[in-house]
Amino acid sequence: MKKTLIILALAEMATVMVLAPAVQAEKAVTLLNVSYDPTRELYQDYNAAFAKHWKETAGQTVVIKQSHGGSGKQARAVIDGLDADVVTLALAYDIDVLAEKAHLLPADWQKRLPDNSAPYTSTIVFLVRKGNPKGIKDWDDLAKPGIAVVTPNPKTSGGARWNYLAAYGYELKRTGGNDAKAREFLKAIFKNVPVLDTGARGATTTFSQRGIGDVLIAWENEAILAKQESKEGEFEIVVPSVSILAEPPVAVVDKFAKRHGTEAVAKAYLEYLYSPEGQEVAARNHYRPRLEAVAKKHADEFPQIKLFTVDEVFGGWQKAQAAHFADGGSFDQIYQK
Amino acid sequence: MKTKLKKIHSLAAVAAVIGTQFHSSHAYAAEISNEDLQKLIQHVDELEQKVKILERNREVDKETSDAAAAQFKKEAPQISIGQNGFGFKSADGNFGLKLEGVLQLDSRTFFNDHGIQGNDGFILRRVRPIIEGTVYRDFDFLFVPDFGGSTVQIFDAYLNYRYDPALQLRAGKFKVPVGLEQLQSDAWLPFNERALPTDLVPNRDLGVQLHGAPFGGVVNYAAGIFNGVGDARNSANSDFDNNKEFAGRLFFQPFRTTKINALKGLGFGAGGSYGSLSSPSATGLPNTTGGTLPGYTTDGQQQFFAYNPTTGTVLADGEHWRISPQGYYYYGPFGLLGEYAISNQRVVKGAAAKRLENTAWQVSASWVLTGEDNTYAGIVPERPFDPREGKWGAWQLAARYAQLDIDKNAFPTFSNPLTSANEAKAWSVGLNWWLNKNVRVLTSFSRTTFRGGGGTGTTAPAIVTRQPENTFFTRIQLAF
Numbered sequence: 001m002k003k004t005l006i007i008l009a010l011a012e013m014a015t016v017m018v019l020a021p022a023v024q025a026e027k028a029v030t031l032l033n034v035s036y037d038p039t040r041e042l043y044q045d046y047n048a049a050f051a052k053h054w055k056e057t058a059g060q061t062v063v064i065k066q067s068h069g070g071s072g073k074q075a076r077a078v079i080d081g082l083d084a085d086v087v088t089l090a091l092a093y094d095i096d097v098l099a100e101k102a103h104l105l106p107a108d109w110q111k112r113l114p115d116n117s118a119p120y121t122s123t124i125v126f127l128v129r130k131g132n133p134k135g136i137k138d139w140d141d142l143a144k145p146g147i148a149v150v151t152p153n154p155k156t157s158g159g160a161r162w163n164y165l166a167a168y169g170y171e172l173k174r175t176g177g178n179d180a181k182a183r184e185f186l187k188a189i190f191k192n193v194p195v196l197d198t199g200a201r202g203a204t205t206t207f208s209q210r211g212i213g214d215v216l217i218a219w220e221n222e223a224i225l226a227k228q229e230s231k232e233g234e235f236e237i238v239v240p241s242v243s244i245l246a247e248p249p250v251a252v253v254d255k256f257a258k259r260h261g262t263e264a265v266a267k268a269y270l271e272y273l274y275s276p277e278g279q280e281v282a283a284r285n286h287y288r289p290r291l292e293a294v295a296k297k298h299a300d301e302f303p304q305i306k307l308f309t310v311d312e313v314f315g316g317w318q319k320a321q322a323a324h325f326a327d328g329g330s331f332d333q334i335y336q337k
Numbered sequence: 338m339k340t341k342l343k344k345i346h347s348l349a350a351v352a353a354v355i356g357t358q359f360h361s362s363h364a365y366a367a368e369i370s371n372e373d374l375q376k377l378i379q380h381v382d383e384l385e386q387k388v389k390i391l392e393r394n395r396e397v398d399k400e401t402s403d404a405a406a407a408q409f410k411k412e413a414p415q416i417s418i419g420q421n422g423f424g425f426k427s428a429d430g431n432f433g434l435k436l437e438g439v440l441q442l443d444s445r446t447f448f449n450d451h452g453i454q455g456n457d458g459f460i461l462r463r464v465r466p467i468i469e470g471t472v473y474r475d476f477d478f479l480f481v482p483d484f485g486g487s488t489v490q491i492f493d494a495y496l497n498y499r500y501d502p503a504l505q506l507r508a509g510k511f512k513v514p515v516g517l518e519q520l521q522s523d524a525w526l527p528f529n530e531r532a533l534p535t536d537l538v539p540n541r542d543l544g545v546q547l548h549g550a551p552f553g554g555v556v557n558y559a560a561g562i563f564n565g566v567g568d569a570r571n572s573a574n575s576d577f578d579n580n581k582e583f584a585g586r587l588f589f590q591p592f593r594t595t596k597i598n599a600l601k602g603l604g605f606g607a608g609g610s611y612g613s614l615s616s617p618s619a620t621g622l623p624n625t626t627g628g629t630l631p632g633y634t635t636d637g638q639q640q641f642f643a644y645n646p647t648t649g650t651v652l653a654d655g656e657h658w659r660i661s662p663q664g665y666y667y668y669g670p671f672g673l674l675g676e677y678a679i680s681n682q683r684v685v686k687g688a689a690a691k692r693l694e695n696t697a698w699q700v701s702a703s704w705v706l707t708g709e710d711n712t713y714a715g716i717v718p719e720r721p722f723d724p725r726e727g728k729w730g731a732w733q734l735a736a737r738y739a740q741l742d743i744d745k746n747a748f749p750t751f752s753n754p755l756t757s758a759n760e761a762k763a764w765s766v767g768l769n770w771w772l773n774k775n776v777r778v779l780t781s782f783s784r785t786t787f788r789g790g791g792g793t794g795t796t797a798p799a800i801v802t803r804q805p806e807n808t809f810f811t812r813i814q815l816a817f
Contacts, residue, residue: 073404080411081429148386194390197397198404210393212386 028061029265032256034084036071036158036248037199038222042285043088049281050272054265062265070199071158078104078253085257085266088250090158090200091310092116093317095251104255118247119273120287123307124166126238127207127216127223134214138240139170142215143188150213151193152203154324154331158248159200161325163217166244168324169313173242187334208235219246220302221286245307420774422467422817431474437467439524440815441485445637448807453800456639461485462812463523465492475499479511490571492541503551507561510572513539514546514559514586515608517663517676518699524816525715527672527735528636528767528781532699535569536623536633536741537680538659539584539610542572546584553594557606560585565612567631567653568623568680568695577620582612582657602667602712609660614653617685621653628797633695633741635761636783637808640797641790642743642757646686651751654690655683667712670705674713684751691746699739706732709771721773731771735781739763748789755792756799762786767810779812 033043047064054062067074067082071090078084079102089095098104110117128136134147142149152160164186171185172178195212197203200222207216208226215238218226227235250270257266272278279289283298295302314320324330416425426433441462447453464484471477481493495509512520516538518531546561565582566572588606595601614621622631628640631651635641644651663676677698684693705711709719709731718731740762748754767781783806790802 195393195397198401202397202400206393206397210389212389212393 028063029262030063030065030260031085031262031266031269032065032067032083033086033088033269034067034074034078034082035088036074036090037068037201038159038204038219038225039088039248040066040068040201041225042221042282042287045285046273046278046281049277050269053272053277054268058265058268060265062269064269068201070152070156072161073156073198078102083256083260084253085260085262086250086252086270088248090246090248091161091317092118092247092249093161093321094158095249096318098251098253102255104253105251106254109251110249112252113250113270114274115290116247117249117251117270118290119250119270119278120248120282120289122220122246122248122287123243123305124162124217124240124246125220125223125243126240127204127218127226127235128214128238129235130233132236132238136215136238139167139189139242140174140185142167142192142217143185145192147192147215148194148213149189149192149215149217150195150197150203150207151217152200153196153198156198157200157203159219159222160203161320162219162244162246164324164331165310165314165320166240167217168330169244169308170240170242172313173308183330183334186330190335220288224286224301239303239305242306242308245309247309420817426471429474430471432470432472434468434470437469437817438815439463439465439467441523442813443529444811445529446809447637448809449804450806451800451804453639456637462529491574492571501549502554503549504547505549506545506547508545510541510543510574511546513542513544513563513566513584513610514548514561515539515584515610515659515661516678517608517661517665517674520586521713522715524777524814525713527701527703527733527769527779528737528765528783529779529810529812530636530638530783532636532697532701532737532739533633533741533761533763534661534676534678534697534699534739537568537678537695537697538608538661539563539566539582540569540571540624542566542582542584543574543576544581544584555590555593557588557590558586563610565614565621565657567621568633568659568682569626570620570624577618578614578616580613580615582610584608584610588663599668602665602672604666604713605662605664607660607662609658611656611658613656617652617654619650619652621657621682622651622684627801632757632798633743633761635785635801635806635808636763636765636810637785637806639801639806641761641785641787641801641806642741642752642759643798644684644747644751645753645757645798646749646751647753649686651684651686653682654685656692657682665713667710670708670711672703672711672713673700674702675700684747686751689750691751693744693747693751695741695743695747697739697741699737701735701737701739703733703735706734715774716771717774718771722776730773733769733771735765735767735769737763737765737767739765753792754789756790756794756802758787758790758798758802760788763806775815775817777812777814777816779810779814781810783808783810 035043043066051062071094075094075097078098087095099107099109126136151163154160154164167189168182168186171182175181195206197206204222204226206212223237227237252266257263279291279294283289283294288302289295310317310320412428414425414427422435422437424435443462444459447456462485465481468480477497479493479495483490483492493511495507495511497505497507499505516535519535519538542563544561544563546559548559550557561584563582563584564572564576586608588604590604592600592603622644623633625631627634627638628643630643630645632640632643659680661676661678665674679696681694703711705716709716716731720728722730743759763783763785765781765783770778785806787802790798792799
């Protein structure tokens, strides 16, 4: 009898051990989305939508935490151990770094989701003060003497790198691909930059709240948001003749998601960005949706601009990074504080 | 527009003052033109913009330097010195080392013991530097030597892989998960010595154990395979037998995570072990503490029962199982702990063989007079001892009753009934002074009475069982 009791007790322990992970799976799950600077509002909105969707479809409560900062800085934080389940950064290079330097996800991460893992797009525009007192219309106006230009630091900000390449690409196109002239052009623009913020949101603060500068080079979504949040008519958006197609990518950080046991929910979180609901949230937050039906619905909000891609003009992010933003690259050469 | 008008008015006022003074000394001075005023405004605007830029750059520089400082702080190793020991760990917490220790200086004074020599005195009961740490976040280790006995012994030395608090794997030498009081830390015991049921459960052994505390600690489980040791024994670094012993424990604290405060401290469960020796062995029998042969000891650490037949040698052989239902209840300053233990073992002497079943139980209660929470994991005084500030630490009152019964079949073949007792009953009362979390002074009195034994002889157990054991204990303890 007593022997039976012992066996029963041991069997019960084994049952507890087997059941413990299964029961834990029913608990609320937490995701950390490490993102770049101006996506705070987008993901606040989207997280609520996804949490509702996940509860309805999977029956599980998901709590999504957000972390925001300059895209390059955020990538470094993840490499240094910030346990991101997903990253939604400003540009593909910053996620490439996670794959190459820290092996946190496979090198071909961009192929795992449609549209090179960029569920929405944006572009770069100008935000000027009421009445556009300096008459800024296009990129070459930014290089003129006496124009104070606000843009963040390309070394730390993904948005700044898009700004830089947009201006660079404009000048390359204008001069028939003259690299030297493009550098001179960027040098003239950066001579007009009085403050280099570390992230896009900081640059917006500099321009809109501190009253510095004549023009802010900004993400389209950030410019729209700043305009909406300002006193009526305080700012105007100027759309340049040509700009860059910004494709902020998203990816599951496999190593951390696996460790947290969140792979499935992290994958679903990113996939839902491509759904009509996810695309609607993106459009509502002034990102250009990929889905045609949603894009059509919001067509009035996004002006038609001639857009070039990083691949077309710079041969991809790896090359662009090496040529312009790596130590000793063109930015280091043209900019001296 | 308003701002600009305001600015023009201000400047006009400034200009008027300047103009008046200028006029007073130079009557022919020209009036300031509108164009000059515009230039002045533009100049002020430019200056204002420069100031803003300087201020913003200062902000950005501060942000950058703050971020760099935060990064440095994040990456710098952390040192901690406090009541929980001295330690340091890497910035990410993945690597760490902690130095802790237990020092216990005891005194035992025996009354009316008919002049047993050598049992009164001071002893260093435990002198244990404790090194514990973590490598690669999930791998914990513990190393505990003891310098308190006549020889230096390794008490704990293990590596623990922590996949999750609910799922951990431990390998090395550590406490076998059977007895409740045995599993309680030495530094938190309300009396100098554990009660009689601890005589019947294993102490430390070498093995591998799967364990964890799922559901926020509502369930605690442990199941392991060990070399196997006799009752109360602390394994030497070797196995005396090819067969292994299985031990496990399941303990519930069903209200631990609820809001029912009165039941949060309720815990109950059972531990047990099973092993079977492949060949006869003396090491499979109980500990020899307090005597020369295997047996069981009193609170005063004197042997009252031994496998001491008048002729021949007793050995353990075959099956040995133990089971120990156990529980505790803590609420506010009150604490109650109880356990029952059965140790069923086959013993042989020559051709004679018998399965003996020894049993023991205890109930102990304690009350923190100064009102602090009483817990299985000790007491933290709210007002640590500092007489200059009128703070006197925490005081705890404790009482205990325990009993151990020897299987009647042990006599006379395996134990001499004239010298070994077949039953010990002990009651104890104690008063403990927790000066702070690290320093404690214990005092207690324990009386143990025996049935059987008490015959002639100059060694334990005869001289011990000849009269009741009355012992006054003191302890000065440092534990950090």
